[in-house]
Amino acid sequence: MSFPWAKHYKPSHPLMVWLDEKLPLPRFVYNAIGGGYPVPRNLNYFWNFGVLAGFCLVLQILTGVILAMHYAANSGVAFDSVEHIMRDVNWGWLLRYAHANGASAFFVVVYIHIFRGFFYSSYKAPREMIWLLGVVIFLLMMATAFMGYVLPWGQMSFWGAKVITGLFSAIPIVGEPLQQWLLGGFSPDNAALNRFFSLHFLLPFVIAAVIVLHIWALHIPGSSNPTGVEVKQESDTVPFHPYYTAKDGFGLGVFLLGYFAMVFFFPNALGHPDNYIAANPLSTPAHIVPEWYFWPFYAILRAFTADFLFIPAKLMGVLAMFSAILVWFFLPWLDTSPVRSGNYRPLFRKFFYLLVIDVLVLGYCGGSPAETKYVLISQIAATYYFLHFLVILPIVASVEKPQPLPFSITEAVLGTDEAATLSGASTAA
Amino acid sequence: MADEASIDTTVPAGEGVRRRDFINVAAVSVAGVGGLATLVPLISQMSASADVLAESSTEIDISAIEPGQAIKAVFRKQPVFIRNLTQQEIAEANAVNPTTLRDPQSLADRTKPGKSNWLITMGVCTHLGCVPLGAGQGEVKGEFGGYFCPCHGSVYDTAARIRKGPAPKNLEVPPYEFTSATVVKIG
Incomplete structure (x- = not known):
């Protein structure tokens, strides 16, 4: 759907007229990201991150498909083939660093995209489905990133695979057989490496498909905006092209500056030196940590050190870690406040910033060794994390008095809105 | 129609x-x-293939392991610790009342009759699968004289029973038998 004032695609060239009759692909693009998609005129730079995330996926698929031309998914030669890419393949170092840092960039962008959603309550009606699909995309991304990290078959790859698949062994009764089924053996080996490679290649295309659904669902109500007030009239919107293609283009340029600064000057800053040692099943690195984007969830996993009721600590940790993301699925129904934007919710806003700090603390603990003090901090932070979603959000929604909302997006931007004045006059009359 | x-x-x-x-x-x-x-x-098709299963038994000559020594062998692509316990280590393990332990087992439960000095366990921490230290020469054995896992600090005693730290179970004893006085077949 679109707003009634959306511009219509009118091909002028005879070839485009002919194409529009046979396969209206240009019309589809025009209505999706062209002049035919009216977008609120007040979007700030936090609204750039959806397009940036899409760019990251394309970047990862391009570099990834090329890397797959030079990589060998066999536990005997995988480590050497990665070194072959780094040393022998023309520009191989660039492609691999672009792919490895591309994963980190993708997560940076997606985390900002998600927290944009938290602050502006982008998950609220009528946009619940967009949010749910987004959480699905995030889960797929995590699976893809984990399996990709295993492929170089270094020490961290191997022990990461061992520890993460070991999580499944915590499940009662079926756990051990399930872990052996996932690995195709008793510990990570060639069978596991091969299937991880296969799935690491497949899942990005599944992600692309879910993104199509994500954007499809977005185009039904249209984009949200920083006021959280729905679009009322034509003056509230501008066409996506050229206004937001230009703004997204500028944002992309800024993003690329930061990204290539990492690729060219700090390509290993986010990696682990241990992963430049070939996998050794008989020796565990002293300090196993996942990649930084998993740290908050890893901290929650390790926060459980004692059995809870009849549930063993190990299983509790696993359940809590998965619940930390699954709770997002219920967010549209936990935050019952009718006001969307955090800009008009003073109490909510304070708790939002607390959540940001809480997740950063969890991340710091997840990247630290499992010492008593970090575990203790993780326990407090993990408790607060769940309290925020399950207790604080519903309570804040019911006790908070939001600030007055602008009449329309136009009024928020220009200070006055003729339509508001008119409707005000008619109410008075 | x-x-x-x-x-x-x-x-x-x-x-x-x-x-x-x-x-x-x-x-x-x-x-x-x-x-x-x-x-x-x-x-x-995802389950362990025939060649992986074919590697799931291994024979080891243990004649060269002196009391107090241990070796690391490989069983199912995972480390196995074979340890020749000293009389003192056996005494330490037997001095503990098994019912007070997290995973109650006596040393006799974990060894073969008449071979109580031969402690054969997987070298896989029951927490998240790291390889504990203590089998190699000069490695730290933890405060109970057995094994110590550096990943998350699980401590095992001289019978490789969990005594401290996050691991839920004792180090697993794989199925094995003595095929002769000096050869043990694991798996």
Whole structure:
């Protein structure tokens, strides 16, 4: 759907007229990201991150498909083939660093995209489905990133695979057989490496498909905006092209500056030196940590050190870690406040910033060794994390008095809105 | 469409099941069972293959291991610790009342009769699968003289029983037998 004032695609060239009759692909693009998609005129730079995330996926698929031309998914030669890419393949170092840092960039962008959603309550009606699909995309991304990290078959790859698949062994009764089924053996080996490679290649295309659904669902109500007030009239919107293609283009340029600064000057800053040692099943690195984007969830996993009721600590940790993301699925129904934007919710806003700090603390603990003090901090932070979603959000929604909302997006931007004045006059009359 | 209507083989409406319904249910059922059956190879191809299973037993000569020494062997691509306990270590393990332990087992439960000095366990921490220290020469053995896992700080005693830290279970004792006085077959 679109707003009634959306511009219509009118091909002028005879070839485009002919194409529009046979396969209206240009019309589809025009209505999706062209002049035919009216977008609120007040979007700030936090609204750039959806397009940036899409760019990251394309970047990862391009570099990834090329890397797959030079990589060998066999536990005997995988480590050497990665070194072959780094040393022998023309520009191989660039492609691999672009792919490895591309994963980190993708997560940076997606985390900002998600927290944009938290602050502006982008998950609220009528946009619940967009949010749910987004959480699905995030889960797929995590699976893809984990399996990709295993492929170089270094020490961290191997022990990461061992520890993460070991999580499944915590499940009662079926756990051990399930872990052996996932690995195709008793510990990570060639069978596991091969299937991880296969799935690491497949899942990005599944992600692309879910993104199509994500954007499809977005185009039904249209984009949200920083006021959280729905679009009322034509003056509230501008066409996506050229206004937001230009703004997204500028944002992309800024993003690329930061990204290539990492690729060219700090390509290993986010990696682990241990992963430049070939996998050794008989020796565990002293300090196993996942990649930084998993740290908050890893901290929650390790926060459980004692059995809870009849549930063993190990299983509790696993359940809590998965619940930390699954709770997002219920967010549209936990935050019952009718006001969307955090800009008009003073109490909510304070708790939002607390959540940001809480997740950063969890991340710091997840990247630290499992010492008593970090575990203790993780326990407090993990408790607060769940309290925020399950207790604080519903309570804040019911006790908070939001600030007055602008009449329309136009009024928020220009200070006055003729339509508001008119409707005000008619109410008075 | 007109032809189909004119050659109507079904019973009049409202008189129960048509012959076409039977064919429909039968066909869909057969297709459904067939579809489900295809899941069997699709799922079981993921399980350990024959060559992986073929490597799941290993024979080790233990004649060179002196009391107080241990070796690391490989069983199912995972480390196995074979340890020749000293009399003192055996005494330490037996001095503990098993019922007070997290995973209650005595040393006798974890060794073969008459071979209580031979402690054979997986070298896989029962927490998240790291390899504990303590089998190699000069490695730290932890405060109970057995094994110490550096990943998350689990401590095992001289019978490789969990005494401290996050691991839920004792180090697993794999199935094994002594094929002669000096050779042990694991798996």
